[in-house]
Amino acid sequence: MMSNINVMVDEEITKEATEIFTKLGFDMNTAINIFLRSAMRKKGIPFDLLVDDFANFNDETIEAIEEAERICKDPNRKRFSSSKELREAFGIWVRKK
Numbered sequence: 001m002m003s004n005i006n007v008m009v010d011e012e013i014t015k016e017a018t019e020i021f022t023k024l025g026f027d028m029n030t031a032i033n034i035f036l037r038s039a040m041r042k043k044g045i046p047f048d049l050l051v052d053d054f055a056n057f058n059d060e061t062i063e064a065i066e067e068a069e070r071i072c073k074d075p076n077r078k079r080f081s082s083s084k085e086l087r088e089a090f091g092i093w094v095r096k097k
Helices: 011-024 028-042 059-073 083-089
Strands: none
């Protein structure tokens, strides 16, 4: 026997999650069922819930993340419109079609 669950979810979250699940080959119902079955198997939430985003990172990793954030926000940094453009700029192998 099946039961219905009604959940209010932000429209953007629903859209992005649906796109991800579609790429993985399943729909929202299947994704929710996977979550619920994982919770049953683990006897709890099937992933870590953390208050501190950096709780599992060492100092070097945190510094690297902060540096990457500074670089991303720097308006003077060169931007690339594709991974191909980036690879060409650094002389990295570019796959031919």
